[in-house]
Amino acid sequence: MLSYLVALLIIAGIYALLTISLDLQYGFTGLVNFGQVGFFAVGAYGSALVSLSGAPIALGFVVAILAAAVSALPIGLLALRLREEYLAIITLGYSEAVRLVIVNETWLTNGSQGLTGVPRPFMQLGEGRADLAYLALVLACNLAMVLLIRRLVGSPFGRLIQAVRDNETAAIALGKHPPAAKVKTLTIGAGIAGLAGALYGHYIGFVSPDQFLPLVTFYIWMAMILGGIGSLRGSLAGAAILVLILEGTRFIRDFLPGVADVQMASVRLALVGLLLIGFVLHRPQGLFGSMARR
Amino acid sequence: MLNLAVNGVIEGLLIGLAALALNLVFAVGRFPNAATGDFMTIGAYAGYGAQHIGGGILAQSAAAIAAGVATALLAHLTVFRRLSRSPMIAAMLASIGIAFFGRGVLTLFTGQDPKFFPLHGMAVLVLGPVRLQVTDAWLAATALLCVAAVLGVLHLTPIGRQMRAVADNPVLAQASGIRSRRVMLALWAMVGAITGIAGLIVAMRTTVNPELGWDLLVPAFAAAVLGGVGSPGGAVPAGIALGVLQELSTPWLGFSYKTAVSFVILAVILLLRPHGLFGVKEAVR
Helix, strand or coil, X not given: CXXXXXXXXXXXXXXXXXXXXXXXXXXXXXXXXXXXXXXHHHHHHHHHHHXXXXXXXXXXXXXXXXXXXXXXXXXXXXXXXXXXXXXXXXXXXXXXXXXXXXXXXHHHHCHHHXXXXXXXXXXXXXXXXXXXXXXXXXXXXXXHHHHHHHHHHHCHHHHHHHHHHHCHHHHHHCCCCHHHHHHHHHHHHHHHXXXXXXXXXXXXXXXXXXXXXXXXXXXXHHHHHHHCCCCHHHHHHHHXXXXXXXXXXXXXXXXXXXXXXXXXXXXXXXXXXXXXXHHHHHCXXXXXXXXXXX | CHHHHHHHHHHHXXXXXXXXXXXXXXXXXXXXXXXXXXXXHHHHHHHHHHHHCXXXXXXXXXXXXXXXXXXXXXXXXXXXXXXXXXXXXXXXXXXXXXXXXXXXXXXXXHCCCCECCCCXXXXXXXXXCEEEEHHHHHHHHHHXXXXXXXXXXXXXXXXXXXXXXXXXXXXXXXXXXXXXXHHHHHHHHHHHHHHHHHHHHHHHHXXXXXXXXXXXXXXHHHHHHHCCXXXXXXXHHHHHHHHHXXXXXXXXXXXXXXXXXXXXXXXXXXXXXXXXXXXXXXXXX
16 A cells, blocks of 8 residues: 555656646746657656666666757747747647657667666665655655746746746837747756656656657646646646546546456546546636636 | 659648648637547548448448537537637647547547458559559549538638638627627538548548547648648648658658658748748737
């Protein structure tokens, strides 16, 4: 039971990183990123490949963060000139392109078979303790990133990005340069998603293209909206609720005899769709958010 | 090479149909409808269902169109109509929700395994150096007919004129007595019909599978942007251009990178011409 709880918390922590990263991009800067799973995948594969080649896991994490951030740069440069709906389309296309590369470049990624045996840190501590140590690592990453984003948002830079979100024209009129700010938040957010990817890959021990479907991006959007857009605390809560919902559907299955795994995947897809529609229609401010900001 | 190009034209027609549906919604409803692909999937499955219970090609088309229209109208009446005053991102997220919900419910009953239409014979039309399957020729003709019908409705009928008026200036349209409710219903019915038939054609050329429409979404967005967002006339030529480019790239990049090609083209166009190739600058950005 304890180990199950720890596992849940680790997964929730990984989703939490993805959610606060999206919140930095959309909630604070207004960048519509529909390709979060692409940066997540780049991080997971980057770290897995580096550590499988024999390099230390820590180096894998660094590579994951850098690779994801660098892969966001071209998108960021495009985003400078685009309205939100085009950025949404471009990022969605980006994440699909990443998945295509993973599926096709078999020499590097082993294609749809995926990479197995991604090393897990702390294993020398023994099974149970290794999990706890990993949880501590995930929580530490979350704490560090929350502090980083808090600091960013509270700084003059943070006031700039929020001004860009609320009224870009006014920000330009005041002599600010929104494009640079947008590229910065997109890359920082992508780096955080890359970190989440590394944590995920080393925890599960296995990465494959099936783990990085566009659906994951919208899990994260759902978590952000659940918690209230533009609230870091809300994002953390939203990620926790998301994991409870995803796990919950697994339990429902135990009460529904004769429902196969494949069908459960359909139920989950339909449920996520329904929740997205429901929130957009009825509580766009999120469960905990107030309408004041947007 | 020439055969690849011809195949590309046919594939491009289908991308163009999807882009046409995207552009219609974009012009009048003003958001990129990410559920477009899944409307196609639902149309494809409806057509397959009709085939399964012994319906002929007409029954299959009717079923695909009916399913597409029903899904699109339902999405409009239950969701999109209530978001007309919300920010664009709300409608876009909702359209993704609809896409997932539709696909989830669909696969709950049909399963994930691909299904096949029985081949309608392998007769081949030889026109000089070009070899064309007769089935493909028929499907392409149907797609063209569909495009012609849509453009005809848009430009030759009163409801089409009203649609274009609402697209140009919704406030002015309302002020001059256009009943926007009716216009929106007609628009979504048209979008449903286009996507339904396009889905059926895609399924007949390949397989019936749950990702059929979603996989066409990125190429369709690319074609919509290439043709100028919100301009229905540009979508089809742009789709054909993309289809040909994608198909011609296969000898070098392989079959599976087709979608990536359209993504790259999309990115390059947006970099050079943020308003699309033939797009005009809108007054409000």
